[in-house]
Amino acid sequence: xxxxxxxxxxxxxxxxxxxxxxxxxxxxxxxxxxxxxxxxxxxxxxxxxxxxxxxxxxxxxxxxxxxxxxxxxxxxxxxxxxxxxxxxxxxxxxxxxxxxxxxxxxxxxxxxxxxxxxxxxxxxxxxxxxxxxxxxxxxxxxxxxxxxxxxxxxxxxxxxxxxxxxxxxxxxxxxxxxxxxxxxxxxxxxxxxxxxxxxxxxxxxxxxxxxxxxxxxxxxxxxxxxxxxxxxxxxxxxxxxxxxxxxxxxxxxxxxxxxxxxxxx
Numbered sequence: 001x002x003x004x005x006x007x008x009x010x011x012x013x014x015x016x017x018x019x020x021x022x023x024x025x026x027x028x029x030x031x032x033x034x035x036x037x038x039x040x041x042x043x044x045x046x047x048x049x050x051x052x053x054x055x056x057x058x059x060x061x062x063x064x065x066x067x068x069x070x071x072x073x074x075x076x077x078x079x080x081x082x083x084x085x086x087x088x089x090x091x092x093x094x095x096x097x098x099x100x101x102x103x104x105x106x107x108x109x110x111x112x113x114x115x116x117x118x119x120x121x122x123x124x125x126x127x128x129x130x131x132x133x134x135x136x137x138x139x140x141x142x143x144x145x146x147x148x149x150x151x152x153x154x155x156x157x158x159x160x161x162x163x164x165x166x167x168x169x170x171x172x173x174x175x176x177x178x179x180x181x182x183x184x185x186x187x188x189x190x191x192x193x194x195x196x197x198x199x200x201x202x203x204x205x206x207x208x209x210x211x212x213x214x215x216x217x218x219x220x221x222x223x224x225x226x227x228x229x230x231x232x233x234x235x236x237x238x239x240x241x242x243x244x245x246x247x248x249x250x251x252x253x254x255x256x257x258x259x260x261x262x263x264x265x
Contacts, residue, residue, distance in 0.1 A: 046076035064093035080109035113143035172202035
């Protein structure tokens, strides 16, 4: 896979760079560049990110950061079994619990919501930071919904983090999940309120809360190229056709005049 010229490998996180120091310099640089490409493409082109992750994995499968990147690339492509294997490998290498929530979500993806719920109640969850605990709550609520337990999903999401007025990186997604669960349960009024709260917290557009809110309010978005623009375009086209016809007519008259001149000659 080609690496763009602007990618140097220096863009990677300093902790990852430190991990790569165990490799020969040239190899470390190649791995770093591929990891940069994974991070660059994973949202817009997950298949491309996956391809780069496989290269990095072939080059340095014993580096935890590489296994983690490969896991996220597989996860982005809904290759949940493969992602889970990579996350487990990374966790064995590092001994950390940071990947616990996404590992549980892989269990959901594999059709095992009960296993995800078991993981949500495991001691590892208590070792997660606040962001990780919120992520685990989201996964657990999703597992409840997978099992058709809507009311339980709603209760699972109710927490101090949900009730807090402060905006944290997870706030928009937590409020969105709560609104979506309420809507699924037929509690439309409450759902609308929480979609509105999600919009307030969604500063980087990580959810489509604004679209969901507009949909509930019956707002229809009109394409920027609206009817008036289309009418103008048609009018412009008619003007062009008219001018072309006039030009053709002028050429026809000129040709006839030249023909008569030749006959006289």
